[in-house]
Amino acid sequence: MTLKLRYFAWVRERVGKPEEDIEVPAGVATVGELMVWLASRGEEYAHAFANPKVIRAAIDRTHVKPQTPIKGAGEIAFFPPMTGG
């Protein structure tokens, strides 16, 4: 499955790019599993996803939880807790 991934704030800085299209292996079924798999892709990803508990995610611009399935997703974004307002 090909997904568009987007990264914001320090997640973006650590990964080293704002977005990418990525082929996700079968077996990676949830947002949480996707973070674990991403962390295995290299040093910069390991650094960005070292503590997945603090990272928030959105599928197609809607907040989701780690246990949310990624099936059918077009764009998944990862970012730190929000600090707007």
Next chain:
Amino acid sequence: MTVSSTVRLQREPFDAAAEAAKLTRGSTDVGAVVTFTGICRGTEAGEPIAALTLEHYPGMAEAEIERHVAEAIGRWPLLGVTVIHRYGRIVPGEDIVMVATTSSHREAAFAAAEFLMDYLKTRAPFWKQVEKADGKIWVEAKQSDDAAAGRWREGGGRQAAE
């Protein structure tokens, strides 16, 4: 009744007083207008800062704010809502965000403005980075902001005013 609502994200400064005036001009139904403006402070955690830079997730930020504006309109008898949030570099003294709400009576306008700000801080995809003398650092989310947003949930103490 149709509620007039405006949600805008922009790099440029805005005029909070003029925006609030737009919500009340020509109306004889409005009995209350509440305006909140968030301003960039010159210090963060006790240290002076040169500027804030706000990063956002275009598309999602608008959608998330629109969702909460719709929720506020469903929850309180509002006549108008305006939310404007800036992104990009903002220097101390400049406005960052504004929320204005109008209603026939003050309770709804106060509650909805507070609800929107509490949700903006914890659910709208914006991230603040501060420029200090020794570099740039990302502002950490505050637990007190989560607690403030949490009190509006089902069963929380703040319910819709009549």
